[in-house]
Amino acid sequence: MFGVVRGDYDRFRSLYMDRIQSYRPRVSxxxxxxxxAALIATVALWALxxxxxxxxxxxxxxVQPLLTQLTPRPTFADLAAEIGALRxxxxxxxxxxxxxxxxxxxxxxxxxxxxxPRQDGVTWxxxxxxRDDRASGLTLVRVDRRSTQLPALWYPQPxxxxxFIASEMSAAGVALRxxxxxxxxxxxxxxxxxxxxxxxxxxxxxxxxxxxxxxAALAGLVVDLGGSRALVPAAIVLSEAQRLLxxxxxxxxxxxxxxxxxxxxxxxxxxxxxxxxxxxVDPRGPAAGVVRAGEVIEDINGDPISTTDEWDVRTAxxxxxxxxxxxVRDARGTREVKIVTSPSPPAGTASLGLTxxxxxxxxxxVVRVDPGSAGHRGGLRAGDVITRAGAADVPDAADLRRxxxxxxxxxLILAFTRGLxxxxxxxxx
Numbered sequence: 001m002f003g004v005v006r007g008d009y010d011r012f013r014s015l016y017m018d019r020i021q022s023y024r025p026r027v028s029x030x031x032x033x034x035x036x037a038a039l040i041a042t043v044a045l046w047a048l049x050x051x052x053x054x055x056x057x058x059x060x061x062x063v064q065p066l067l068t069q070l071t072p073r074p075t076f077a078d079l080a081a082e083i084g085a086l087r088x089x090x091x092x093x094x095x096x097x098x099x100x101x102x103x104x105x106x107x108x109x110x111x112x113x114x115x116x117p118r119q120d121g122v123t124w125x126x127x128x129x130x131r132d133d134r135a136s137g138l139t140l141v142r143v144d145r146r147s148t149q150l151p152a153l154w155y156p157q158p159x160x161x162x163x164f165i166a167s168e169m170s171a172a173g174v175a176l177r178x179x180x181x182x183x184x185x186x187x188x189x190x191x192x193x194x195x196x197x198x199x200x201x202x203x204x205x206x207x208x209x210x211x212x213x214x215x216a217a218l219a220g221l222v223v224d225l226g227g228s229r230a231l232v233p234a235a236i237v238l239s240e241a242q243r244l245l246x247x248x249x250x251x252x253x254x255x256x257x258x259x260x261x262x263x264x265x266x267x268x269x270x271x272x273x274x275x276x277x278x279x280x281v282d283p284r285g286p287a288a289g290v291v292r293a294g295e296v297i298e299d300i301n302g303d304p305i306s307t308t309d310e311w312d313v314r315t316a317x318x319x320x321x322x323x324x325x326x327x328v329r330d331a332r333g334t335r336e337v338k339i340v341t342s343p344s345p346p347a348g349t350a351s352l353g354l355t356x357x358x359x360x361x362x363x364x365x366v367v368r369v370d371p372g373s374a375g376h377r378g379g380l381r382a383g384d385v386i387t388r389a390g391a392a393d394v395p396d397a398a399d400l401r402r403x404x405x406x407x408x409x410x411x412l413i414l415a416f417t418r419g420l421x422x423x424x425x426x427x428x429x
Contacts, residue, residue, distance in 0.1 A: 136191045
């Protein structure tokens with residue numbers, strides 16, 4: 001009896017152990033540990049990649065592009081290849097707008113460009129000037145028709161270094177080159193309805209350049225910011241361009257007043273704590289007899305004003321024949337006066353249009369250039385020194401005026417210096 005039970009037990013145990021053996025995992029313990037370690041390492045590398053490259057979009061599947069996430073930024077050798085790949089995408093967008101500035105094709109036959117609103121004498125080479133905003137410097141010009149579509153927009157943000165692709169003019173037309181930007185710092189400027197992003201001092205990019213990302217997204221427009229450079233975001237630039245395109249063409253109003261920042265000495269002399277000092281008033285302009293050089297303009301229509309940028313923006317957007325009130329202070333006290341703009345400089349100021357100072361033995365220095373005048377059209381600026389006028393060497397102010405009058409219908413050739421540069425221009429009536 002015992003032998004029968006014992007035999008049944010052995011058969012049952014044998015069947016049970018066979019069943020247990022069939023359920024044992026086919027992967028060894030060492031292999032399971034290795035796979036677990038690989039999974040943990042993959043997750044750790046993905047997390048490190050997200051921290052190191054936080055500006056890149058997170059992939060939906062982190063495993064496949066992991067090594068791509070960890071790949072370093074393109075090297076200098078790779079930049080040329082990237083620019084070459086971008087050219088077919090950016091060429092339809094960029095067009096020469098002047099000898100020094102590239103335009104962005106806003107519509108099939110309209111391009112958007114920038115010129116420094118504080119400087120005159122820019123000549124647009126592509127075609128007719130359509131509209132311009134003297135406050136911001138945005139300018140619309142007519143160009144050859146070509147079908148195009150605006151690119152995607154890139155939105156600036158503070159952060160570490162990166163490369164952009166910048167447009168610049170060359171003898172062969174619009175060129176593209178990489179520009180290194182160490183950081184972007186938010187700044188406010190009354191010329192634009194939003195924040196600009198200041199580039200570090202010494203950034204090798206010209207004002208008027210368009211910046212793109214390596215993905216051909218439009219980052220914005222580089223403008224001058226008091227001697228440094230700033231990036232105006234693409235969204236703001238295109239919004240202002242559309243506003244300029246939608247409004248009717250208008251004649252630039254004339255005020256005939258120049259100002260400069262308030263100094264400590266002028267503050268003590270006038271008693272003014274803030275404002276702008278009047279440096280020149282056109283004796284035949286709309287402000288003649290209303291304000292005088294040496295007085296301080298503290299506000300416009302009740303709004304305080306303290307920078308020349310604020311003055312330029314407010315006066316650039318005043319309409320012709322529009323009246324506005326300025327608060328003026330001098331040593332005797334304050335008063336409010338009204339100025340009514342005119343459509344253009346008075347007759348006579350738009351002829352030669354130069355305020356001059358004779359430099360004995362040197363020539364004649366340009367102190368001021370009237371908008372719309374022959375000097376303005378000839379590209380002269382305040383600070384230029386005219387060393388020859390027609391046949392007269394080392395002219396004084398009277399020699400220059402006589403030479404201009406005697407030229408008749410012929411342009412008057414002038415030689416002048418601007419800093420260390422020697423240049424020649426021709427003044428036409």
